[in-house]
Amino acid sequence: MQFILEDIAEAEVERRRGVYTPLTDTVRDLVDAVIRTEVGEDALAVAQRRIAEIVADLRSEQMDGPYGVRHTRENTGMAWGNAVIGVRNALAPPLNVEHVDDGVRCEFTLGAAYEGPPGCVHGGVCAMLLDHLLGNAASYESACYTGTITIRYLRPTRLGALTARAWVTEQTGRKRIARGTISDAEGVTCEAEGVFIVPRSALDAPPVRWSAG
Numbered sequence: 001m002q003f004i005l006e007d008i009a010e011a012e013v014e015r016r017r018g019v020y021t022p023l024t025d026t027v028r029d030l031v032d033a034v035i036r037t038e039v040g041e042d043a044l045a046v047a048q049r050r051i052a053e054i055v056a057d058l059r060s061e062q063m064d065g066p067y068g069v070r071h072t073r074e075n076t077g078m079a080w081g082n083a084v085i086g087v088r089n090a091l092a093p094p095l096n097v098e099h100v101d102d103g104v105r106c107e108f109t110l111g112a113a114y115e116g117p118p119g120c121v122h123g124g125v126c127a128m129l130l131d132h133l134l135g136n137a138a139s140y141e142s143a144c145y146t147g148t149i150t151i152r153y154l155r156p157t158r159l160g161a162l163t164a165r166a167w168v169t170e171q172t173g174r175k176r177i178a179r180g181t182i183s184d185a186e187g188v189t190c191e192a193e194g195v196f197i198v199p200r201s202a203l204d205a206p207p208v209r210w211s212a213g
């Protein structure tokens with residue numbers, strides 16, 4: 001398990017971000033469109049063939065394995081395959097994490113692709129987002145791994161506009177306790193507490209800015 005140095009200038013990171021973001025957004029839109037389409041079966045068959053052609057084009061040149069977790073020499077994080085923030089991952093909502101005085105926060109919208117109970121966010125999706133956010137809040141000096149996380153679902157989280165925040169409440173040695181919430185317009189829908197550990201191997205690594213994916 002290794003972080004990868006991507007030896008490129010910050011301007012090149014931004015250029016690539018500008019290339020991949022519209023592609024990923026369109027694939028995200030495709031996922032939503034497939035879930036909600038009511039076109040006839042002939043149109044579906046045509047769509048399937050056209051999409052398969054595009055997949056074949058993209059597969060004509062592929063990297064081996066996953067994208068990996070990359071960073072520049074300036075320690076800008078490029079976790080572009082990440083399931084929560086990945087610039088190249090249409091499965092990621094994505095969260096655009098902002099650093100605030102007491103931790104991290106973000107505003108995001110979850111649509112049909114994240115449904116669990118009718119009209120509501122799947123509990124596993126809430127857990128995944130909170131895991132990432134608490135981990136991000138805890139990773140202020142070095143990257144932390146989740147040791148244990150507990151989620152309390154206070155009431156259903158309706159699909160739509162949401163906010164989330166996370167902060168660290170305690171640090172002893174390599175161990176950090178973080179808490180966080182997801183809220184809708186009426187208030188908190190679920191809350192989390194977790195233990196995050198800095199692995200021994202990361203103790204000497206420089207801090208990386210992960211918020212931008």
Ligand SMILES: CCCCCCCCCC(=O)SCCNC(=O)CCNC(=O)[C@H](O)C(C)(C)COP(=O)(O)OP(=O)(O)OC[C@H]1O[C@@H](n2cnc3c(N)ncnc32)[C@H](O)[C@@H]1OP(=O)(O)O
Nearest residue numbers: 079131132135136139145146147148175195197199200210
């Ligand atoms: C893009 C990046 C942005 C940043 C955000 C990242 C968020 C992503 C969060 C994740 O999803 S990480 C993926 C899920 N987690 C894992 O895969 C972790 C797998 N487990 C491990 O790698 C190791 O078990 C772990 C690093 C968590 C701990 O191994 P260590 O060998 O460093 O632990 P050690 O036994 O030395 O214990 C150190 C302290 O942590 C405590 N501890 C260890 N494992 C724990 C655990 N699982 N739960 C709670 N506490 C734990 C342990 O009791 C002890 O506490 P004390 O110092 O008080 O004695």
